[in-house]
Amino acid sequence: MSWKYIKLISVAVVVVLIAALSFVIGVSFGVTFEQDSLKDVLIPSLSAMGSWVAGFGTLAAVFTSLWLAEQQRKNNSEKLKCVFDVFVIQGEPNDALAVNVTSIGNKPSYINSITIHSADSTVAMCIQQFSHLSSPIPVSLAYGQQATFVLSSDFKKHINDYVKNRCSGSYKNLFLSVNTTTSVFKVKFGESVLKHLK
Structure with missing residues (x-):
């Protein structure tokens, strides 16, 4: 209860x-x-x-x-603090989308995938390609450990195609999911991310 x-x-x-x-x-x-x-x-x-x-x-x-x-x-449960935003990364010519994940729970988290969803679509988009600067997936995080998943430079095109073909062109209900072996941690697309995509 x-x-x-x-x-x-x-x-x-x-x-x-x-x-x-x-x-x-x-x-x-x-x-x-x-x-x-x-x-x-x-x-x-x-x-x-x-x-x-x-x-x-x-x-x-x-x-x-x-x-x-x-x-x-x-x-004692699994807890992750997830930040999905636009970052300036040293050595990269353009701004990049990245997911910063910090383990703040007592139980270790084993992150095995990151996906994009929308309430306007029945199909999710699984992110397969990351930048060479990104943390690897899968990855295990103990308390206080952090991983940053930098999306590939062509991710912007992929997400725009997903919105156009699967979400009737609507960016309104997009969210990102950080998936572990036991839980799903959802993050809504913020204004800076939507502005970057459009």
């Missing part, structure tokens, strides 16, 4: 418990309001409130442990 659903359930349970507690206190004081001995009602009511507070504490402890377990699971 994701942390989002755990939070929703916990809020619902807390609201129900507060409503029930308010009802019990209101009824107990309302029924005995006209009696002379307030202590016969007040002490049992306070005792009940103590039980409710203890129940809230137990519930909070349960949800805290669930939250910590979820955070631990997220920290």
